[in-house]
Amino acid sequence: MVPEACHNGGMSFAPLRNDSFLRACLRQATDHTPIWLMRQAGRYLPEYRDTRARAGSFMGLATNTDYATEVTLQPLDRYALDAAILFSDILTVPDAMGLGLSFALGEGPKFEKVVRDEAAVKALEVPDMDKLRYVFDAVTSIRKALQGRVPLIGFSGSPWTLACYMVEGGGSDDYRLVKALMYSRPDLMHRILQVNADAVAAYLNEQIRAGAQAVMIFDSWGGVLADGCFQEFSLAYTRRVLSQLVRTHEGVTIPSIVFTKGGGLWLEEMADLDCEVLGVDWTVNLGQARARVGSSKALQGNLDPNVLFAPPAQVHAEAVKLLDSFGTPHQGPGMGPTHIFNLGHGISQHTPPEHVQALVEAVHGHSRKMRSMPGA
Amino acid sequence: MVPEACHNGGMSFAPLRNDSFLRACLRQATDHTPIWLMRQAGRYLPEYRDTRARAGSFMGLATNTDYATEVTLQPLDRYALDAAILFSDILTVPDAMGLGLSFALGEGPKFEKVVRDEAAVKALEVPDMDKLRYVFDAVTSIRKALQGRVPLIGFSGSPWTLACYMVEGGGSDDYRLVKALMYSRPDLMHRILQVNADAVAAYLNEQIRAGAQAVMIFDSWGGVLADGCFQEFSLAYTRRVLSQLVRTHEGVTIPSIVFTKGGGLWLEEMADLDCEVLGVDWTVNLGQARARVGSSKALQGNLDPNVLFAPPAQVHAEAVKLLDSFGTPHQGPGMGPTHIFNLGHGISQHTPPEHVQALVEAVHGHSRKMRSMPGA
Numbered sequence: 001m002v003p004e005a006c007h008n009g010g011m012s013f014a015p016l017r018n019d020s021f022l023r024a025c026l027r028q029a030t031d032h033t034p035i036w037l038m039r040q041a042g043r044y045l046p047e048y049r050d051t052r053a054r055a056g057s058f059m060g061l062a063t064n065t066d067y068a069t070e071v072t073l074q075p076l077d078r079y080a081l082d083a084a085i086l087f088s089d090i091l092t093v094p095d096a097m098g099l100g101l102s103f104a105l106g107e108g109p110k111f112e113k114v115v116r117d118e119a120a121v122k123a124l125e126v127p128d129m130d131k132l133r134y135v136f137d138a139v140t141s142i143r144k145a146l147q148g149r150v151p152l153i154g155f156s157g158s159p160w161t162l163a164c165y166m167v168e169g170g171g172s173d174d175y176r177l178v179k180a181l182m183y184s185r186p187d188l189m190h191r192i193l194q195v196n197a198d199a200v201a202a203y204l205n206e207q208i209r210a211g212a213q214a215v216m217i218f219d220s221w222g223g224v225l226a227d228g229c230f231q232e233f234s235l236a237y238t239r240r241v242l243s244q245l246v247r248t249h250e251g252v253t254i255p256s257i258v259f260t261k262g263g264g265l266w267l268e269e270m271a272d273l274d275c276e277v278l279g280v281d282w283t284v285n286l287g288q289a290r291a292r293v294g295s296s297k298a299l300q301g302n303l304d305p306n307v308l309f310a311p312p313a314q315v316h317a318e319a320v321k322l323l324d325s326f327g328t329p330h331q332g333p334g335m336g337p338t339h340i341f342n343l344g345h346g347i348s349q350h351t352p353p354e355h356v357q358a359l360v361e362a363v364h365g366h367s368r369k370m371r372s373m374p375g376a
Numbered sequence: 377m378v379p380e381a382c383h384n385g386g387m388s389f390a391p392l393r394n395d396s397f398l399r400a401c402l403r404q405a406t407d408h409t410p411i412w413l414m415r416q417a418g419r420y421l422p423e424y425r426d427t428r429a430r431a432g433s434f435m436g437l438a439t440n441t442d443y444a445t446e447v448t449l450q451p452l453d454r455y456a457l458d459a460a461i462l463f464s465d466i467l468t469v470p471d472a473m474g475l476g477l478s479f480a481l482g483e484g485p486k487f488e489k490v491v492r493d494e495a496a497v498k499a500l501e502v503p504d505m506d507k508l509r510y511v512f513d514a515v516t517s518i519r520k521a522l523q524g525r526v527p528l529i530g531f532s533g534s535p536w537t538l539a540c541y542m543v544e545g546g547g548s549d550d551y552r553l554v555k556a557l558m559y560s561r562p563d564l565m566h567r568i569l570q571v572n573a574d575a576v577a578a579y580l581n582e583q584i585r586a587g588a589q590a591v592m593i594f595d596s597w598g599g600v601l602a603d604g605c606f607q608e609f610s611l612a613y614t615r616r617v618l619s620q621l622v623r624t625h626e627g628v629t630i631p632s633i634v635f636t637k638g639g640g641l642w643l644e645e646m647a648d649l650d651c652e653v654l655g656v657d658w659t660v661n662l663g664q665a666r667a668r669v670g671s672s673k674a675l676q677g678n679l680d681p682n683v684l685f686a687p688p689a690q691v692h693a694e695a696v697k698l699l700d701s702f703g704t705p706h707q708g709p710g711m712g713p714t715h716i717f718n719l720g721h722g723i724s725q726h727t728p729p730e731h732v733q734a735l736v737e738a739v740h741g742h743s744r745k746m747r748s749m750p751g752a
Contacts, residue, residue, distance in 0.1 A: 176682055176685065180686065184690060227658065228661070265660065282601075282603065283599065283601070283602065283603055284603060285603040285604070304555065306550070307555075309559065314560060
């Protein structure tokens with residue numbers, strides 16, 4: 001346990017009591033494999049659905065500091081998770097650019113305005129960070145409410161992932177519009193991505209200043225790109241974000257995590273990113289990924305969220321299989337390969353909450369056992 | 377050109393005039409890189425839309441020999457494609473199992489009955505191939521109508537891909553139901569996949585007897601599986617299909633192609649399959665795939681279909697880039713690495729038909745040039 005004196009604009013945060021997640025990010029030894037879950041504060045929890053009903057809408061929830069704090073802490077009250085993640089959405093930045101984000105009930109995100117022609121691209125600018133004040137306020141409020149239980153992760157969508165939504169106007173099956181623009185007018189696509197990268201960097205830095213102890217870049221749609229295009233239109237702009245990030249805050253290292261869903265083929269190239277952790281989805285074999293990435297990164301992932309629909313005994317067995325596929329993580333002083341347990345994608349809203357309990361217990365129990373095994 | 381004497385149930389087929397596709401499947405030299413496109417007979421062609429309107433429905437089109445023949449030949453009348461593919465659907469086999477396939481206009485496939493419990497799984501059987509007679513009749517009719525212009529490819533969905541639709545009842549975003557069954561009751565999933573594999577093998581063998589000169593297994597949803605599950609629930613059953621396939625018909629080799637969309641991470645394991653060609657999607661670098669797969673397979677793919685939304689000059693440039701990434705294919709006698717140009721997924725219904733013209737010309741033109749370059 002590393003005692004930590006944290007200050008923020010004159011406010012003190014409580015010292016951190018469980019630093020296993022941050023240690024694993026930095027490839028330091030931990031007595032168990034830390035676990036958190038993408039979208040761990042979400043619709044599968046009845047208490048979340050209650051808060052959301054009171055808030056009226058998803059954006060009503062995300063923009064209200066008290067609600068955002070409440071739902072961020074809900075999964076921590078149920079499960080022994082090792083990190084909290086800011087409750088927000090990956091699309092807050094283009095919303096602040098004036099594109100008008102909304103969520104109809106039971107549907108994905110929609111933008112009122114889309115960015116499909118030269119005029120719309122030229123009009124894009126890094127938004128005034130004051131428009132995102134509600135996010136930074138939530139970060140500070142959550143960090144205080146956590147009282148040092150676990151560290152708080154901030155996040156943003158990647159420049160490419162934001163561009164997908166900004167051009168398509170919402171989700172897409174085939175990414176036809178954004179790719180048509182990319183293949184037809186790469187100059188316009190590069191301009192969108194530059195603005196996005198600079199905006200994402202400013203946004204994450206403000207989250208760090210507000211109290212985020214690690215940041216994650218969700219490249220949710222990097223994996224839909226062709227080889228060659230991924231490097232040019234996604235990876236290069238993730239790199240541009242990372243190059244502008246604050247690396248320490250008040251003397252403490254702020255680890256960054258990059259997760260490209262469907263990016264398993266490009267792990268060698270991602271290993272070269274200036275970040276601490278690479279997230280991988282369930283198509284990736286963790287042992288092979290460890291061998292391919294080498295010693296410069298921690299790995300985060302990668303259980304198929306659908307495992308959580310199986311009975312607890314199978315959930316346990318699959319968690320054990322996954323921990324074993326990574327192998328024994330680093331122990332002792334110095335740095336070495338470490339694993340942060342997570343899903344390979346956000347948890348499904350249909351997940352039975354008691355199965356999450358089985359998962360967290362399996363990960364903590366088996367990972368402790370692995371460390372005490374002869375030869376470990 | 378290999379003259380070929382073909383007979384089918386007493387009928388003679390005309391000798392093949394363009395055998396570049398079959399030669400490339402068998403890793404023999406060709407004077408250009410052959411090209412065909414997944415879903416080349418389809419909605420992007422106005423003549424297809426006319427025929428479909430006359431047929432009344434997708435299944436009305438697929439089950440009528442004359443219509444199926446007509447639409448299969450339509451793209452060949454427009455473009456210098458090097459192969460024809462049977463016009464049909466990957467879901468004919470579960471339809472013949474009694475699940476009741478339908479296509480609402482503008483929507484994906486739907487099954488009337490789903491396979492989600494023990495009773496439904498136990499009731500599954502390899503269907504009587506007579507129920508699929510309309511497919512075999514179409515194969516023979518198309519083969520005759522082709523008059524030896526190019527070879528005819530038959531196809532089926534993979535056992536796993538069929539299982540996805542049979543359990544989900546249609547398309548899915550998250551494969552929740554089929555994966556819940558797989559993780560909870562692997563015994564039931566294995567039984568579904570055994571029946572599917574035996575049915576697919578019987579189905580492809582009947583297509584070969586009816587006149588198909590190559591067969592392709594579309595593992596469209598293999599890529600949604602976790603590492604480990606892919607090998608156990610998809611690859612093993614593709615292998616089971618291949619082990620039962622007719623390898624020659626009337627003295628001529630019938631090449632088989634396996635395409636797992638999203639399967640790029642598992643290419644080394646797929647290289648071990650007893651088939652002639654591996655299809656790859658656009659996330660895969662063809663040069664790296666060639667190095668990873670080794671000399672035992674031809675590669676098919678892998679242009680992002682969205683490239684076809686760019687103007688013809690960019691379509692040309694992307695085709696050249698892709699051919700160059702594979703490198704110069706085998707020339708001279710014996711066998712060596714070969715490439716069959718295709719998309720990495722079916723062509724979009726929104727594709728401008730004149731862009732396909734640009735693609736075919738670019739592939740033929742540049743691949744001829746590559747073969748005449750010094751050092752090639």
